[in-house]
Amino acid sequence: MPDITPRTSDDDLTKRLTHARYPRSNSYDARWVVANQMGPNALWLLEWLAPALGLDTLRPCARVLDLGCGRAMTSVFLAREYDAQVTAADLWIEPDDNARRIAEAGFADRILPLRVEAHDLPFAEGSFDAIVSIDAYQYFGTDDLYLPTLTRLLKPGGRIGVVVPASRAEWDGTEPPEHLKPWWEPDWWCFHSADWWRRQWTRGGVEVEAADWLDDGWRDWLLWCEVIAEESPEEFHRTMARRVGEAVRADEGRTLGFVRLVGRRTADAVGEHSRRPTADD
Template sequence: MQTFTDSYDKAYLLETMMGPNAMRVTEEMTSYLPMKEGMRILDLGCGMGISSILLAEKYGATVFAADLWVSPSENFDRFKRLGLAQNIIPVSVDITKGLPFAHGYFDMIVSVDAYNYFGCNDTMLPYLVQFLKKGGHMAVAVCGVKEDFPKDRIPKDMQPYLELDMGFHPLSWWRRLWSKEPHFCLQHCREMDCLRQSWDEWLESPNPYAQRDIPMMEAEGGKYFSLIQITGQKAL
């Protein structure tokens, strides 16, 4: 069956990707979530906003598209051209310096291919949960590894490409971390099915970072990487 992502303008997606196809990853992740029209969602680390576009177009959500590196003005122009200026609110956010929102404001917080750069600690999940309504959901998708590298050493064939501080961890590591938060019920911690397809689509992108990743993925050859989905609900 054709998905929303499959039916979208592929040329547009290739131009706006900043990593493995965030629209495809978001679509698989949201299939595990109770999506409802009119939800208020924070898309944290949205890049050029293709995850936000899916949330607004497919589900009728109001999305706050937050990013540090892509300017709100650039994203606003992009959303306006798609007729989504009333549905997606672009904001500039440095999560390490705090969020400018009221506690209990969001029905859902999502983050695709970004959380591992700021959330590999004991403090980020409890901090973000404050911004969810009671019963609200949090969902992230992160690039990870199938198993921890032995003795914290990167395999020789991946040493030209990876660093230990990139936040690539196995599924078991993320499950332990998120299970610590007493006000949050972990519901899914799983390897995603779209790993290979989302990466293959990214490698087709004209983005120079995508071209740089081609030899890395050739060296990886399906041996090390995982795409991990973690979802859960704030206590009622």
């Protein structure tokens, strides 16, 4: 059960989170979004990704893998906004929990929740029209060998799109920036620049169609942290939001933000070289 009483009314919360840059996200119940978040506002980040990924051009009922879907908010967004047939894949959230949320949202026939590990995806080559990952790919996708094992799941010409917390430029040296040291987490070393990700994906055998920085994304991140620190029903998320929010406020966009990446599977990304070696090789 939630362990705090909301500080603001539902109407005031909705007004606070209504954002001109994210009109589709504005139509979702703000209290539902707050209750089911697991980091930065995933709906805002997915809405920023959508035009670069070409989600509006997908065929009806296109098959989309939502990798690292968390509590399946992004999966609901994909089904509702883009008429997609979604596989909602996550390691940490019980499929039964996501199935309940999905059914309550009215998409039980369109979204399949699964528990999977990103390095052991039980899908055939060419299973998906698109792959989406919001605020998750940085935890497993920095491996030089990873991207080909994922893009083989796309149909030829299919696209993968991710949004990741990022650094404006690559880290200099082995110490974090001085102004971020009070809040530094070891996980943040997996934040990289748009140029770094572009090189990584080019080497991974996709045609990179977008690798860009979200202008003023730190302001969105800070607003969201402030809201979660006050309104989340979970103490863990309130504590983390306060800590991250302090770092983002101190940084003021000098270092921390978000990068959007879109890549298209090319013909030469198909075949044995896109398979991770096994002990039998």
